[in-house]
Amino acid sequence: MNFKIAAIAGDGIGPEIVREARKVLDKIGKEYGHTFTYEELLMGGCSIDAYGEPLTDETLEKAKKCDSVLLGAVGGNVGQSSWYQLEPDKRPEAGLLKIRKGLELYANIRPAVLFDELSGACPLKPELTEGGFDFVVMRELTGGLYFGERKTVEENGVVKAIDTLTYDENEIRRIAKWGFDVAMKRNKKVCSVDKANVLDSSRLWRKVVREVAKDYPEVELSDMLVDNCAMQLVRDPKQFDVILTENMFGDILSDEASMVTGSIGMLASASLGAGSLGLYEPSHGSAPDIAGQDKANPIATILSAAMMLRYSFDLEEEADAVENAVKQVLKDGYRTVDIMSEGKTQVGTVQMGDLICENIVTVHSNKQKKATQEREEKS
Ligand code: NAD
Secondary structure, three states, X not given: OEEEXXXXXXXXXXXXXXXXXXXXXXXXXXXXXXXXXXXXXXXXXHHHHHHOXXXXXXXXXXXXXXXXXXXXXXXXXXXXXXXXHXXXXXXXXHXXXXXXXXXXXXXXXXXXXXXXHHHHHOOOOHHHHOOOOEEEEEEEOOOHHHOOOEEEEEEOOEEEEEEOOOOOHHHHHHHHHHHHHHHHHOOOEEEEEEOOOXXXXXXXXXXXXXXXXXXXXXXXXXXXXXXXXXXXXXXXXXXXXXXXXXXXXXXXXXXXXXXXXXXXXXXXXXXXXXXXXXXXXOOOOOOHHHOOOOOXXXXXXXXXXXXXHHHHOOXXXXXXXXXXXXXXXXXXXXXXXXXXXXXXXXXXXXXXXXXXXXXXXXXXXXXXXXXXXXXXXXX
């Protein structure tokens, strides 16, 4: 099959990690008979330098015409870069909000996986994480407090700032459906997180999620208050499968979940909308402190590309092949500097990408060997 991918490398380590993810996708294409072509687009600081704004309308239109979008990261050193002397809506990160909105992506999935091989990086006590954990935070992306009306006024000589948290039932219903759909492909458990003891928007959230749950009788639904969820993530992360929540709670909880896994360079993410086009990007930023030094861990971006194969292109086996190759490389003891530990072999960004590619061949040919063996045994 042929797929056209918008490749938005961005700033800092973005070009290095997107290059490795493309290398892995091309390897998958070669092994499994697909063609991936790339439309290279500018967003973030590099777009400001080229066009004076972080994402032009033309670039957005080009991205919309692709089958999916692979993004590195945008932004520079906030204290030093001239990009941050611009108005907030002209800064690199404004491109992120514009592309999510422009592509009508309202569901963000962030997996939090504790790989056995990296359990030492987890800051929690070993008895809490024995056997690893694997859950996703499903966050609503285009509503709530971050997109509500806001203003700063002065009343009787006192400055007052107002932000508005709004959700309508349709916004809640469509993200809830994604939450349940993803749970159906996993362990069939949804924990809906809100603040229904205080907020009206949360009470509506809870009501609509319960309505949607009726269409998914196989999925076990539970509700949890956001403050409790923040505690449970560090007390017993193994209890979760899909955490379904609104924009701001999801922003905070997904960052907390990523820290529980212990390594920012490993965390993939996907943003989805109504169609098959999605935006796939690592959860970390552009890491300007290590840009251009062959130090960045490309695994988060490579795992994001695997999510693209699964959610946008429906290539389940190919996605598994990438994820298994990553696991094998870790098992073989290779580490980039951010996840390095004693007795392991330190590699750079490029070598990590190469090793993952090599293991895709192994995983795939092992599969082929097994299939041939099974056929021979049957005949
Ligand atoms: P960051 O995630 O870029 O970096 C935090 C720390 O983690 C740094 O020490 C960095 O070296 C390290 N790190 C991050 N990714 C790594 C990787 N793949 N491999 C190895 N080490 C890695 O966060 P920050 O320093 O707060 O932000 C830097 C810039 O990125 C800022 O301009 C910020 O606005 C932007 N940012 C962009 C996104 C995005 O594009 N989605 C997200 C967050 C931050």
